[in-house]
Amino acid sequence: MAADEPQSGEDRLIATYFRPLATHPGALGLMDDAAVLSPPAGHDLVLTVDAVIGGIHFFPEDAADLVAKKALRVNLSDLAAKGAKPVGFLLTLALPERTSENWIALFARGLGSDAKHYDCPLLGGDSTRTIGSVAITVTAFGTLPANTMVHRSGAKPGDMVMVSGTIGDAALGLELRSSGDTAKRWKLGNKANYHLTHRYLVPQPRNALAEAIRNHASAAMDVSDGLAGDLAKLCASSGVSAEIDVAKVPLSDAAASVLAVEPEALERMLSGGDDYEIVCTVSPDRIEEFRAAAQEAQVPVTAIGRVIAVKAPPRFVTGEGKRLQFKRASFSHF
Amino acid sequence: MAADEPQSGEDRLIATYFRPLATHPGALGLMDDAAVLSPPAGHDLVLTVDAVIGGIHFFPEDAADLVAKKALRVNLSDLAAKGAKPVGFLLTLALPERTSENWIALFARGLGSDAKHYDCPLLGGDSTRTIGSVAITVTAFGTLPANTMVHRSGAKPGDMVMVSGTIGDAALGLELRSSGDTAKRWKLGNKANYHLTHRYLVPQPRNALAEAIRNHASAAMDVSDGLAGDLAKLCASSGVSAEIDVAKVPLSDAAASVLAVEPEALERMLSGGDDYEIVCTVSPDRIEEFRAAAQEAQVPVTAIGRVIAVKAPPRFVTGEGKRLQFKRASFSHF
Numbered sequence: 001m002a003a004d005e006p007q008s009g010e011d012r013l014i015a016t017y018f019r020p021l022a023t024h025p026g027a028l029g030l031m032d033d034a035a036v037l038s039p040p041a042g043h044d045l046v047l048t049v050d051a052v053i054g055g056i057h058f059f060p061e062d063a064a065d066l067v068a069k070k071a072l073r074v075n076l077s078d079l080a081a082k083g084a085k086p087v088g089f090l091l092t093l094a095l096p097e098r099t100s101e102n103w104i105a106l107f108a109r110g111l112g113s114d115a116k117h118y119d120c121p122l123l124g125g126d127s128t129r130t131i132g133s134v135a136i137t138v139t140a141f142g143t144l145p146a147n148t149m150v151h152r153s154g155a156k157p158g159d160m161v162m163v164s165g166t167i168g169d170a171a172l173g174l175e176l177r178s179s180g181d182t183a184k185r186w187k188l189g190n191k192a193n194y195h196l197t198h199r200y201l202v203p204q205p206r207n208a209l210a211e212a213i214r215n216h217a218s219a220a221m222d223v224s225d226g227l228a229g230d231l232a233k234l235c236a237s238s239g240v241s242a243e244i245d246v247a248k249v250p251l252s253d254a255a256a257s258v259l260a261v262e263p264e265a266l267e268r269m270l271s272g273g274d275d276y277e278i279v280c281t282v283s284p285d286r287i288e289e290f291r292a293a294a295q296e297a298q299v300p301v302t303a304i305g306r307v308i309a310v311k312a313p314p315r316f317v318t319g320e321g322k323r324l325q326f327k328r329a330s331f332s333h334f
Numbered sequence: 335m336a337a338d339e340p341q342s343g344e345d346r347l348i349a350t351y352f353r354p355l356a357t358h359p360g361a362l363g364l365m366d367d368a369a370v371l372s373p374p375a376g377h378d379l380v381l382t383v384d385a386v387i388g389g390i391h392f393f394p395e396d397a398a399d400l401v402a403k404k405a406l407r408v409n410l411s412d413l414a415a416k417g418a419k420p421v422g423f424l425l426t427l428a429l430p431e432r433t434s435e436n437w438i439a440l441f442a443r444g445l446g447s448d449a450k451h452y453d454c455p456l457l458g459g460d461s462t463r464t465i466g467s468v469a470i471t472v473t474a475f476g477t478l479p480a481n482t483m484v485h486r487s488g489a490k491p492g493d494m495v496m497v498s499g500t501i502g503d504a505a506l507g508l509e510l511r512s513s514g515d516t517a518k519r520w521k522l523g524n525k526a527n528y529h530l531t532h533r534y535l536v537p538q539p540r541n542a543l544a545e546a547i548r549n550h551a552s553a554a555m556d557v558s559d560g561l562a563g564d565l566a567k568l569c570a571s572s573g574v575s576a577e578i579d580v581a582k583v584p585l586s587d588a589a590a591s592v593l594a595v596e597p598e599a600l601e602r603m604l605s606g607g608d609d610y611e612i613v614c615t616v617s618p619d620r621i622e623e624f625r626a627a628a629q630e631a632q633v634p635v636t637a638i639g640r641v642i643a644v645k646a647p648p649r650f651v652t653g654e655g656k657r658l659q660f661k662r663a664s665f666s667h668f
Contacts, residue, residue: 008563045371131388
């Protein structure tokens with residue numbers, strides 16, 4: 001920039017904190033109206049967008065670097081579920097007037113650290129004031145070989161239902177964050193408390209599993225609004241049902257210890273949001289290859305049930321043969 | 335969807351109001367986690383994102399269909415300036431709890447009408463509650479032949495500076511919207527009042543001019559934050575300056591009548607936001623072709639000055655040879 005060009009506060013903040021993240025050549029150094037992407041020949045582009053809003057998706061007092069990571073990672077999780085490799089992202093940042101420059105600096109530091117780690121640089125964006133609380137919208141882009149995106153709609157009767165990682169931690173983490181008494185009620189030590197709280201605060205998207213999903217899964221989605229409801233959506237898209245063995249749903253040690261004290265927490269764990277794990281279906285003749293690829297990627301995966309040839313919501317059956325009925329199978333904003 | 339699938343309020347609103355807009359095959363009927371795009375071989379994808387927020391970019395009482403149009407059109411304007419043809423868009427809609435279903439229905443109607451008119455269908459999105467006012471983020475996608483995106487940085491000394499349409503209407507329209515006395519002070523009739531107010535309320539993006547820009551302009555951007563400041567950015571990117579003949583800046587009849595009453599409004603017209611016109615630079619040997627292409631596209635274009643070989647902000651010179659000094663050359667949120 002010419003030294004004597006009048007530079008606004010907005011321009012200065014972008015140049016200082018966000019231009020260093022715009023390492024993709026298509027970002028044009030955040031100096032143009034738009035970014036440009038050219039997916040490799042024979043590849044499709046996968047697009048996903050998610051907003052996170054203070055007071056809705058995070059607590060306004062959460063550390064800005066963790067807020068930034070959450071905003072990016074919820075989108076990376078969608079790319080992982082579709083089998084796509086991250087390419088870059090666009091950012092919209094709406095900030096209330098009282099936002100300090102320290103907050104912005106910390107936000108950009110968290111975002112930059114993740115952009116580097118996940119090889120997903122900033123492509124462009126928009127910044128604005130808002131009269132509400134901080135609102136962050138990330139649009140993330142991924143690529144994959146043409147026509148290989150994994151849809152929700154491909155599940156076939158007989159397929160195994162697989163999930164990554166552990167389920168229900170984040171729902172419990174949110175309860176811990178929301179009330180100071182909860183840890184005591186659940187008799188949780190510091191380590192278990194931290195584990196669950198952190199699982200809510202900072203999702204761990206399963207991008208390492210993307211290739212295994214693309215090569216072997218018949219259908220997949222990320223578990224963001226609760227396993228029960230998200231699996232119901234996958235089943236509805238595929239025109240099938242599933243029978244889930246609740247005893248097989250993988251739990252962290254911390255979550256298992258909560259269940260020992262409060263067995264009725266199970267429903268909230270299976271229908272609460274923010275897991276950011278993957279649920280996918282895999283044909284029995286691909287299951288060994290899928291497991292091997294997941295192991296190679298160092299992502300734990302667990303078989304929790306089977307797809308069945310009925311058009312109906314999935315059935316969650318306990319070890320005692322009882323079918324769980326969910327009051328609300330998944331999170332909904334409306 | 336299976337008839338007995340538990341459907342949330344959010345799912346129902348999406349299915350009722352937004353699925354009909356998702357006519358692009360890559361939108362997958364809004365039934366998946368992500369959308370998929372495959373730009374034609376030999377083409378680049380142009381990406382742009384802009385948020386519009388109630389109380390910041392529009393008045394909360396503005397009609398929902400016009401708010402939707404504004405949210406899409408400010409992005410279409412960026413695509414036009416880069417010479418790209420719209421392909422589709424992603425939508426993030428953050429709604430306060432009190433939002434009525436009527437508001438959503440009207441919003442979707444306005445959005446659908448524009449999506450059809452500009453051949454820019456809905457590809458996907460995200461809906462959420464917010465504790466602030468309505469916030470809409472649109473990410474728009476365009477295509478163009480590889481390596482033909484028009485940048486801000488290509489202006490060359492001797493190029494003509496061209497603008498589309500008329501400048502300053504929206505800045506005056508915002509003043510009219512903000513205070514009931516203004517129309518009287520400016521002695522405006524109903525028609526002129528409506529013209530200026532409407533120019534603020536509903537941008538008219540110049541997508542019809544995109545091909546002419548791509549074929550003939552050396553640099554271009556859309557005028558969204560004020561002509562003076564936006565041209566300063568274009569000059570800085572290109573490492574040049576420009577001399578603008580203020581008397582040549584095209585004005586609507588309504589704006590001219592305001593100037594007759596209040597000459598000092600000129601600065602606000604040249605530095606106020608929301609014009610959504612195009613400013614571009616064209617080499618003298620391309621100017622006749624550019625004018626012919628613009629005429630073909632039925633978009634008025636006017637030469638307002640020349641690029642000069644100095645690294646400095648553009649000079650706005652009046653008919654009397656006086657150089658205008660802007661207090662604030664363009665709108666900044668921070």
